[in-house]
Amino acid sequence: MDSSILKPASELAGTNKAHFPNESVDYRRARQDLLTKEIELRRQIERVAELRRALPPGGEVKKNYVFEGENGKVNFADLFDGKQTLAVYSYMFGPQRQTPCPMCTSFMSTWEHKLPDIEQRIGFVFIARSPIARLIEAKKARGWTRHKVFSDISGDYTRDYVSAEDADVPGYSVFTQRDGTIRHFWSGEMSGTMADPQQDPRGAPDFDPLWTILDTTPEGRGTDWYPKLAY
Structure with missing residues (x-):
């Protein structure tokens, strides 16, 4: 992805026409700022994926597992x-x-x-x-x-x-x-020792849609809840 041809994320966010019933001016202003960050996040995901695909050849698997x-x-x-x-x-x-x-x-x-x-x-x-x-x-x-x-x-x-x-x-x-x-x-090489302070250890990209969905909610992932085998 050639960053030199990309429009600024804020410019793309400025084309957003979404508005929802009874939202405040403060909400819309904060949401537009967040949209800019979301566009930047999408681009960072793309950049990392490109770097991953460009890795040199890995080690040959010589054992007959x-x-x-x-x-x-x-x-x-x-x-x-x-x-x-x-x-x-x-x-x-x-x-x-x-x-x-x-x-x-x-x-x-x-x-x-x-x-x-x-x-x-x-x-x-x-x-x-x-x-x-x-x-x-x-x-x-x-x-x-x-x-x-x-x-x-x-x-x-x-x-x-x-x-x-x-x-x-x-x-x-x-x-x-x-x-x-x-x-x-x-x-994946991110170990628990690489977690940020107060962060539940996890890697990136996050493959589990469970956490991705919870990240869109006001409750977030939380710090004291994990899936169970039965409820």
Whole structure:
């Protein structure tokens, strides 16, 4: 995106014709200022996405990771399912857990009906450290039919791309397969230690529409509420 050809965000915001019943002059003035910031945010999202796409080639995946899927064992290359790009979400459901992580479960639930769209362009799988039977049972309990779940049997993949200590933490990574070579492209690297003061740790971009929706409300995300497996 060539910033030299972009109109100032305030100029674009000035074309806004929206007005709502009984709003005050102060509200409209503040809303116009906020609209300018929202346009700037949209541009920043675009700039960061461009920088991400322009990353140099990542490290080659040389290990032959093996996973247990719903139909038996598969190699890492099989997860691409014929696509050139693969996204892997590692969710918190290790053997020590009685139930899956509520936050991961809420997050994954939002994708149930978007996976057919996503899979038009990339492969997308979900990996956890519990035995596959537990993953299948939890998947059925949530009513998921489209999630491709796999057990990281040995933990090799998890230790290499999620947590060197094999900790029960989430992870999101993207890989490419070009000319027979699989490479790591990008992973979320914002840890809890990188959170700003009084901020609930999170990464960017934020993939979960739950939080994006709450960000548009006066209550916001809050500091003492998280999704549950049941209400």
